[in-house]
Amino acid sequence: MATTSLFMEETAPCAALHQPLQTCPEVLSTIYTAHYRHVLQVCRRFFRQPEDAEDAAAEVFLKLHTVLETRDEAVPFRPWASKVAGRHCIDKLRRRKREKGACVDGADLSEVPDYSTPSPLSQVLRSEERLEVREQLIRLPEKFKAPLVLRYYKQMSYSEIARALKTRLPAVRMMIFRAKEQLRHNLRREQCGKN
Secondary structure, three states: OOOOOHHHHHOHHHHHHOOOHHHOHHHHHHHHHHHHHHHHHHHHOOOOOHHHHHHHHHHHHHHHHHHHHHOOOOOOHHHHHHHHHHHHHHHHHHHHHHHHHOOOOOOOHHHOOOOOOOOHHHHHHHHHHHHHHHHHHHHOOHHHHHHHHHHHHOOOOHHHHHHHHOOOHHHHHHHHHHHHHHHHHHHHHHHHHHO
């Protein structure tokens, strides 16, 4: 049975490889490329800061592969992805609100010690964390290392990175998304090795 669904066409590589849907990077990459802009627009409706919307959109795609199998095939993919993105943004805003609500309102703060200057131990731990992140960043393949350095150390926008690397904006978004994933994975693995 032939289908015109964009999503069904995108799953063809996985079917050919006899892999479960959620482990097929080709499909996830295709979905990301095809739907990132739309998901970002949904996220922008919830967040004022562009960085917050970009982070939320990236988190939606991290989450998306875990909920793909729960999707009702009768619902077109884009509206379904919009619903997932909207729910994710609402959850994120609720978490923020709870965190703000956990702050002490009207309490006598004169008794609370001032920790605005980190203790020597905190400074050492932060320094070690930064070194660990840099160490793992150095170990990343060059295609992942360059966009992360430009984004987080040089404070360049995605458009500036695209120009500097002579590539398209969607490719930069995908590289940074995958680079952050790889970096997180490496850091977790390093932490597990130490424990």
